Amino acid sequence: MIAVIIGVWSMIFLGALMRGMIEDMIENGIATLTGHIQVHHKGYRDDPVIENSIADLNTIESALESLLPPGTQWTPRVRVNGIASNARHSDGVTLVGIDPELEAKVSFIGHAVTQGRYLTLDEENGILVGKALIDKFETKLGRKLVLMSQDTSGEIASRSFRIVGVFRAEMEATEKQFAFVTMHAAQRMLRLQGDISEVSIRLKDQGETDRVTNALKETLPSAYEVHSWRDLLPLLSAYMRLFDGFMWLWYLVVFIAMGFGIVNTMLMAVFERIREFGLLKALGMRPWWIIKEVLAESFFLLVIGMAIGNTLGLLSVLALSGSGIDLSALAAGTEYVGMARVIYPAVSGKDVAMANLMVFILGLLVSVYPAAKAARFTPVEALAHT
Amino acid sequence: MGFNMNIVECIDVKKAYRQDTLEVRALNGITLSIQKGAFVALAGPSGSGKTTMLNIIGGLDTADSGRVIVDGNALEDMTQSELANLRLRNVGFVFQAYNLIPVLSALENVEFVMLLQGIPPDERRERAMAILDDVGLEDMYNRRPAELSGGQQQRVAVARAIVSSPSIVLADEPTANLDSKTGKGLLEMMKQMNERRKATFVFSTHDKMVMDYARRLILIRDGLVADDQVREGGFRFAIFD
Numbered sequence: 196m197i198a199v200i201i202g203v204w205s206m207i208f209l210g211a212l213m214r215g216m217i218e219d220m221i222e223n224g225i226a227t228l229t230g231h232i233q234v235h236h237k238g239y240r241d242d243p244v245i246e247n248s249i250a251d252l253n254t255i256e257s258a259l260e261s262l263l264p265p266g267t268q269w270t271p272r273v274r275v276n277g278i279a280s281n282a283r284h285s286d287g288v289t290l291v292g293i294d295p296e297l298e299a300k301v302s303f304i305g306h307a308v309t310q311g312r313y314l315t316l317d318e319e320n321g322i323l324v325g326k327a328l329i330d331k332f333e334t335k336l337g338r339k340l341v342l343m344s345q346d347t348s349g350e351i352a353s354r355s356f357r358i359v360g361v362f363r364a365e366m367e368a369t370e371k372q373f374a375f376v377t378m379h380a381a382q383r384m385l386r387l388q389g390d391i392s393e394v395s396i397r398l399k400d401q402g403e404t405d406r407v408t409n410a411l412k413e414t415l416p417s418a419y420e421v422h423s424w425r426d427l428l429p430l431l432s433a434y435m436r437l438f439d440g441f442m443w444l445w446y447l448v449v450f451i452a453m454g455f456g457i458v459n460t461m462l463m464a465v466f467e468r469i470r471e472f473g474l475l476k477a478l479g480m481r482p483w484w485i486i487k488e489v490l491a492e493s494f495f496l497l498v499i500g501m502a503i504g505n506t507l508g509l510l511s512v513l514a515l516s517g518s519g520i521d522l523s524a525l526a527a528g529t530e531y532v533g534m535a536r537v538i539y540p541a542v543s544g545k546d547v548a549m550a551n552l553m554v555f556i557l558g559l560l561v562s563v564y565p566a567a568k569a570a571r572f573t574p575v576e577a578l579a580h581t
Numbered sequence: 582m583g584f585n586m587n588i589v590e591c592i593d594v595k596k597a598y599r600q601d602t603l604e605v606r607a608l609n610g611i612t613l614s615i616q617k618g619a620f621v622a623l624a625g626p627s628g629s630g631k632t633t634m635l636n637i638i639g640g641l642d643t644a645d646s647g648r649v650i651v652d653g654n655a656l657e658d659m660t661q662s663e664l665a666n667l668r669l670r671n672v673g674f675v676f677q678a679y680n681l682i683p684v685l686s687a688l689e690n691v692e693f694v695m696l697l698q699g700i701p702p703d704e705r706r707e708r709a710m711a712i713l714d715d716v717g718l719e720d721m722y723n724r725r726p727a728e729l730s731g732g733q734q735q736r737v738a739v740a741r742a743i744v745s746s747p748s749i750v751l752a753d754e755p756t757a758n759l760d761s762k763t764g765k766g767l768l769e770m771m772k773q774m775n776e777r778r779k780a781t782f783v784f785s786t787h788d789k790m791v792m793d794y795a796r797r798l799i800l801i802r803d804g805l806v807a808d809d810q811v812r813e814g815g816f817r818f819a820i821f822d
């Protein structure tokens with residue numbers, strides 16, 4: 196009984212924690228510019244050079260308009276690799292030209308600026324950089340930063356921007372990697388004439404990712420490539436699978452421990468009643484009835500244990516859903532795998548149902564052993580037992 | 582005709598128990614038959630094989646060799662499930678101890694066999710009450726076994742054993758745990774049941790007082806029938822003289 200309670204509780208609680216962790220990681224990855232789905236010009240993913248830009252945004256726009264479910268947000272972007280430099284330092288960055296209004300609805304940058312301000316619509320010189328980059332470049336708000344990259348004609352384009360805002364991100368790497376300017380500014384600098392690098396789409400419901408991705412793939416001309424976040428964040432998807440596997444492993448471990456508990460309890464109950472079973476058999480009770488009797492008993496044991504375990508599990512999740520578990524002390528380590536600094540447990544109905552179903556079915560299965568044992572006593576042996 | 586009159590027919594029944602490497606020969610070839618309506622005692626010293634014999638007749642245990650026919654059924658040909666059914670329908674048991682299901686009341690214990698037989702609740706209750714009245718426990722329907730004396734418990738056990746009118750009641754030392762007065766009462770009662778309900782009773786004992794109640798006495802020694810007498814006046818056994 197206690198084994199069942201602890202088992203169910205830990206399965207639900209730890210399951211929710213892990214689910215929360217994974218969902219956070221995905222959310223993080225998706226909000227860090229990825230989105231749920233991206234559209235690129237063919238070849239851009241393998242070779243993200245300026246030549247692989249999207250020229251006719253209109254085709255894509257009309258396809259998106261007809262295909263995307265309501266509530267979906269999307270934004271075009273210019274995105275190139277470049278070098279940022281000031282008097283002291285220089286380093287590679289990814290220059291992202293955004294539509295400030297649309298971008299804010301899709302990625303984290305809209306609400307990540309902690310110093311200065313966000314970009315305005317037609318701003319020419321403003322640039323947003325991460326806190327980590329500022330520190331590394333030993334610069335600050337209001338100073339200049341020179342960006343260099345290859346333009347459409349193969350020349351090195353270089354342009355000086357003024358730092359108007361500093362953003363924070365969950366991960367330091369993000370802060371160091373990205374620098375944001377307006378799309379206009381980027382297009383002008385790179386002589387793109389209205390071309391863009393990618394379209395990033397954020398769905399209202401992540402579950403629709405695959406369906407929408409496939410629909411877009413079918414509709415858009417072959418000059419474009421459509422990728423879901425699963426393709427775009429292969430490491431994250433791999434982690435997710437790993438976590439899923441880990442969760443199963445955890446279930447297994449819990450279950451084995453619990454299984455022993457159940458078998459033990461039931462065997463003890465059976466041995467305690469060995470004379471009674473013997474008597475019942477002597478009186479003409481069929482072995483099958485005895486099996487049913489024992490199984491019914493473990494059924495009640497399981498149901499009660501599960502009820503308590505579920506209640507405890509959901510209560511502990513509820514208790515933590517307000518504040519979460521703060522991992523910031525471990526942030527340096529967790530950041531490495533893209534985890535959030537604070538974990539909020541996430542209860543998924545599927546996980547809870549799985550845990551319960553598994554405990555229940557396997558619980559009854561392991562009870563078959565004591566039940567069969569009870570049924571196998573011959574009345575003579577059982578009655579001789581004192 | 583004569584065959585039909587026999588409720589139990591044993592032919593050269595042998596049974597050995599294996600204990601580690603040692604073989605204990607409990608029955609060494611018992612041949613006997615018991616008539617319908619008989620009131621028979623199996624007597625013999627401790628370890629002679631009385632319990633083993635009763636268990637085999639009741640289908641609780643199986644013989645190694647030989648034939649056992651109970652109420653026309655050859656036990657050696659029956660499956661566990663068929664044996665269970667035979668015990669349920671044709672045989673009533675009274676054990677030496679631990680006869681009752683501890684969590685059930687006296688009435689429920691008596692009803693239990695009828696429940697397994699699928700008799701409807703009203704009839705069950707009525708018959709259980711009637712039989713408990715017969716054995717003099719009319720005030721104790723709702724007592725648990727723990728709240729009954731040993732003699733009362735044995736009476737409930739006898740009531741349960743005969744309530745569904747089995748063809749044979751097997752009682753293994755039914756009076757062993759009772760003082761002689763209570764034991765006598767129980768035997769009186771069994772005898773009445775035998776006469777009134779025409780139920781066959783086979784009981785084992787090594788108590789001389791109990792043997793005096795039997796109308797036939799089968800003496801077992803070393804797993805063999807040593808003597809077999811029908812009462813006319815009184816028994817005379819060499820070993821007890």
Ligand SMILES: Nc1ncnc2c1ncn2[C@@H]1O[C@H](COP(=O)(O)OP(=O)(O)OP(=O)(O)O)[C@@H](O)[C@H]1O
Pocket residue numbers: 579598599600605606607625626627628629630631632633634787
């Ligand atoms: N389960 C068993 N395992 C091994 N030996 C057994 C078993 N049951 C009985 N025996 C042996 O078989 C022989 C006959 O036993 P049984 O119980 O039939 O004797 P009994 O006549 O009923 O004796 P008692 O009067 O003491 O009850 C004895 O020697 C006993 O030790």
Ligand SMILES: [Mg+2]
Pocket residue numbers: 631632633753
């Ligand atoms: Mg005995």
